Amino acid sequence: MMGNSSKSDSSICKLILLLFTLSGTVAPTGGLGLGINYGQIANNLPSHSQVAALLQSLNISRVKLYDADPNVLSAFAGSYVEFTIGLGNEYLENMTDQSKAKNWIQQHVQPFVGRTKITCIVVGNEVFNANDTRLMGYLLPAMQSVYMSLWSLGLQKQVTVSTAHSLNILASSYPPSSGAFRPDLGSYIQPLLNFHSQIDAPFLINAYPFFAYKGSPGDVSLEYVLFEPNQGLTDPNTNLNYDNMLYAQIDAVYSAIKAMGHTDIEVRISETGWPSKGDSDEAGATPQNAALYNGNLLKRIEQRQGTPARPTVPIDIHVFALFNENLKPGPMSERNYGLYYPNGSPVYSIGLQGYLPELIISSKSNKRAPSVILLMLSVACLLLCLSFKNILTV
Ligand SMILES: *[C@@H]1O[C@H](CO)[C@@H](O)[C@H](O)[C@H]1NC(C)=O
Ligand SMILES: *[C@@H]1O[C@H](CO)[C@@H](O)[C@H](O)[C@H]1NC(C)=O
Ligand SMILES: *[C@@H]1O[C@H](CO)[C@@H](O)[C@H](O)[C@H]1NC(C)=O
Numbered sequence: 001m002m003g004n005s006s007k008s009d010s011s012i013c014k015l016i017l018l019l020f021t022l023s024g025t026v027a028p029t030g031g032l033g034l035g036i037n038y039g040q041i042a043n044n045l046p047s048h049s050q051v052a053a054l055l056q057s058l059n060i061s062r063v064k065l066y067d068a069d070p071n072v073l074s075a076f077a078g079s080y081v082e083f084t085i086g087l088g089n090e091y092l093e094n095m096t097d098q099s100k101a102k103n104w105i106q107q108h109v110q111p112f113v114g115r116t117k118i119t120c121i122v123v124g125n126e127v128f129n130a131n132d133t134r135l136m137g138y139l140l141p142a143m144q145s146v147y148m149s150l151w152s153l154g155l156q157k158q159v160t161v162s163t164a165h166s167l168n169i170l171a172s173s174y175p176p177s178s179g180a181f182r183p184d185l186g187s188y189i190q191p192l193l194n195f196h197s198q199i200d201a202p203f204l205i206n207a208y209p210f211f212a213y214k215g216s217p218g219d220v221s222l223e224y225v226l227f228e229p230n231q232g233l234t235d236p237n238t239n240l241n242y243d244n245m246l247y248a249q250i251d252a253v254y255s256a257i258k259a260m261g262h263t264d265i266e267v268r269i270s271e272t273g274w275p276s277k278g279d280s281d282e283a284g285a286t287p288q289n290a291a292l293y294n295g296n297l298l299k300r301i302e303q304r305q306g307t308p309a310r311p312t313v314p315i316d317i318h319v320f321a322l323f324n325e326n327l328k329p330g331p332m333s334e335r336n337y338g339l340y341y342p343n344g345s346p347v348y349s350i351g352l353q354g355y356l357p358e359l360i361i362s363s364k365s366n367k368r369a370p371s372v373i374l375l376m377l378s379v380a381c382l383l384l385c386l387s388f389k390n391i392l393t394v
Helices: 007-025 048-058 070-075 089-095 098-108 133-152 183-199 209-215 245-259 287-302 371-392
Strands: 035-037 062-064 082-087 117-125 160-166 170-172 203-206 267-272 317-319
Touching: 048 070, 082 089, 089 098, 089 117, 089 133, 098 133, 117 133, 133 160, 133 183, 160 183, 170 245, 203 245, 209 245, 245 267, 287 317
Parallel strands: 035 062, 035 317, 062 082, 082 117, 117 160, 160 203, 203 267, 267 317
Antiparallel strands: none
16 A cells, blocks of 8 residues: 555655554553663664654553663653663773762763653663673672762652663572572672662563573473463472463572562562574574563563562563664574564564554555555555655655
């Protein structure tokens, strides 16, 4: 139906049509509670204002960035979206100096106060994964001076400070009750936990059951990792039954924290997801599995489920990621975690009350909209394309 448009106009049209479709036919039922990681390691992503429109039409109200990109934060000014921003590992050394930390916050956070909601600064990402003891040594002092700077600027109530860990910081994760941190990290993690407890900051984990499945597809049940119906596994020490691996991982982190003397720190998931495509040795990386993982996870978020060990604390999740990122290094899966292609069309439908609906684009394969609506959409898209073409073409 858009055969007459040129190629670049056509992808803009698709995005416009997606937005139009969403705003016209989807009625989100209140906040999803879902957060999403907006990674930008790509050279083909839509503009920040287009992304702002996309996320708002999906009613996604929490976004995590890996930096503090002022262009993104500006594009969301006046929206209800809450941002978690990041300070990359390369900043940690400088951030141990409180004057530099304060300067960074004055430049990257303060200008947005009252316009864009910034609720958390993630200081460093997977620092204990880098096998770099200098970096590990900077982590807590950097977090402390960022926190003290927020305090000195009166922002400590609206902005929390945390850091995100890989699940590799655990030496044991099963059964969940036996979760424990790697002994070599103990001297870093103990004071870190004390600090979390003092400032009431959540402990963030990047958790990917996909890695466990990919590592031994013969031993790990696909149903168990994809939140599909299965018998689950029972923790022999607690008798708690786990019907999915992510909850077992979260509770293993709670156990590890408890073993260090803390029961007052909430565990949240700063990243989780499933790739829709991978190399031939990456078992399970398919659009069907990715749709099941993210779709089933969304349902549980919507139900405000807690884990077996913390049934009253709803899981708190930022899904990875909004877009496929074509410039990420590593195996093919790394570039295929997105819920969306860069042109704004969904990589798969997760079939949940139209939260991430299929793009109504092709007149042949469309099964969801009556042809009259389709025709109206086509006309609307054409009109929109004609009127916005000059603005949107960059
Ligand atoms: C979007 O979510 C917010 C809560 O985050 C809710 O108040 C609002 O009603 C929702 N909007 C729509 C259109 O459902
Ligand atoms: C750290 O601080 C030094 C001195 O102010 C500066 O030259 C350098 O660019 C900073 N490093 C980063 C990653 O910002
Ligand atoms: C980490 O560093 C230690 C000591 O420097 C070294 O023995 C070990 O092989 C390193 N591990 C990895 C995974 O690089």
